[in-house]
Amino acid sequence: MAELFAGVGSVAEGFRRGAGFDVAYLNDVDPAARDTYQENYGKDVPYDLIDVQGVTADRIREKVDGKPIAGLLGCPPCQGWSTAGPRREGDVRNALLGDFFRLITDLRPMFFVMENVPAVSDRVELSRALQELSPHYRTWVGVLNAASFGLPQSRQRTLVIGYDVRTGVQPLPPAPTHAGVRRVWDYRSEQLVKPSADTIDTILGAAPRLGSTVSSAYSMAAHYRGGVEPLKNFVTVGEALRDLDPESGQKPSDYVRGLGGGWLPPENHRPWGHGPDLVARLSKVAEGGRPSSDVTAGKRYYSQAYARLHRRGLARTITTNFHNPGSGRFLHYSQPRSLTVREAARLQGFRDDFRFIHHPSWQERLVGNAFPPLWAEVIARHVGQQLGESLALSDF
Template structure:
């Protein structure tokens, strides 16, 4: 019998875990852990990977200063391995099948494995859990760092994009020197918070969050990327400054002063393989002429059925034991009575029996989605049955976290951690990774033009644009 693999016991004890806790977190039977620790058996490589993944995650949580593991408030949602690790590289043709959603095995790890290496260098701001970052990583960008104020979101970003270090929490506290020390940054991307601009928020012109784009501007001024990508809600286009001007006019002038030409416009995620109608406002800036926007993928949009059709059917209060993210909120009987007979695409406000209609609210609330159409925009409140278009097309309940993540094109092996509220917020705030991938590929095509321009300048003996 070989000696005990002491690293399991030592690693577990160093992280303050009982054997039972490690069994729970890894999903491995405690009896087997005990056998391995006592040297009676050896773990196979998949078990080793599962244990290491838990250790890595706990270390990332500790590094990010999250609340202690023992605090009941902190709920570990999903630590599952999510499919076999990629074996070698997969031929390029598979990438497009994957992107177009033809490939049913939709895997974050596979996308990372498929990504070309040695790519351009990108910096992620207002990173959230990493929807936008994931798309850039899948396109082959090297992520030089990310900045995100929410500790829980940083943990998720780190767990899924481990090569991308945390540069800081509050972007306002990020020192100019730290940014300058990053070296060449080809692309800066990020989505400043949109609550001040959005209809679901109060849409106040003096909301301090509306000024965070200026922090984005500061970073661009220091990092001097060839291209930047800023994402926000559609309504940003019409938002006014306290002085009465349009925010986007102020933005255009400020970035022009740094030498950037801008293209701005709406992109709908459903045009890029995402099974959801989700309009987002993109501002792309380039130092080498008109950047333009990516064009959509031809073909019919993917539907809610494409996204969630294979998931276990659940009623209110039920859970899928195989997937910790696929559980249905338990709704009160009077709400279920209001919605039970409401057909797909309709709202309880349209119930033939007035007694079963909600007392107040819009027709978009208590509303069922349509299975054979793209999902409606997933917001942070997708778990609330009373929210806007959050009701499953057939079952009388709100969407599960897994369903919302699928609608956002997060592969099942993209891991989420945190409280239920935190995870729902991360998912609802994210740029769908498939949309991000299309943006990243578009942007990639813009960068060499600037590099060429740099070379030209040098040949002419002029000053570099970098």
């Protein structure tokens, strides 16, 4: 199995941990990502530090000593299409989507999985690429949410799953595992709300993008056809973070123990150096609430800026700038500061023994750019189950 745009290898290692796939090849241009991956997993797997435009199928085959590649994974950086950015049509990073599909065509893996921002599902570039693959791959495209699969974070993402037509299997999305009956904090109404088909989108912060041609795909309600009550309860911010404060006396949750945590103080848990004036202003923001004008010093920001998390709510998408309280809802639910690297990593589903190295700002970037490894495990198990017989009978 190979991963392009691998970062710290969270998807590939999620597939290894979740379904037993061997990681054979990784590619990225970020030396800090490579160093961090090798710090945690060693140097046995070839980590190709080269622009993906220079990666060819022959190069990958050479790096893996001719071993067949069962699956190709990738999260092309399409920030030019993200609603969190300026959405520049000419952003050169948008073209990297084509390189991912070029290598699918040349490598012909049994399956591929691609993740990206929700807006990509609207793009003509994606529909054209999938149309060109259609003689060889059956595909599923849709928008899913990490919280629906046991993450304490509402992270909305487009997933593309493709299976070689020779498998005879039509890819389907994994079914949600979490929602439940326990009330959770809704940041829009600022009150506790019971999950239901009517409230699930507001709880998750899911909403159509203005001008979207496939706006219905952004709603999570359609994925809960079997109802929300039989599912496990959503995992909350408090369950993910409460044991990191030694003064709280709170025991680690099942979620934290599942990440191998709760036994020793994890690394990467140093608070950012907020100045005293900022700390005083942040102290005025209520748990789960938004700031008043005196907190933002009278400046206008978008709605989530300087907002505080709620221990009984879900985190919003962890970005590469979570140290900055003005860039999103990144305030700790009870302390006057932004999330630490370890807290953000917990919300992303990284194991506690995963070490982030180099400068803290680099660590922050790697955490925010990563696809949640715990979510990758869920997808890996789903793919493994769908392709079980085909994988067993193949050379992969």
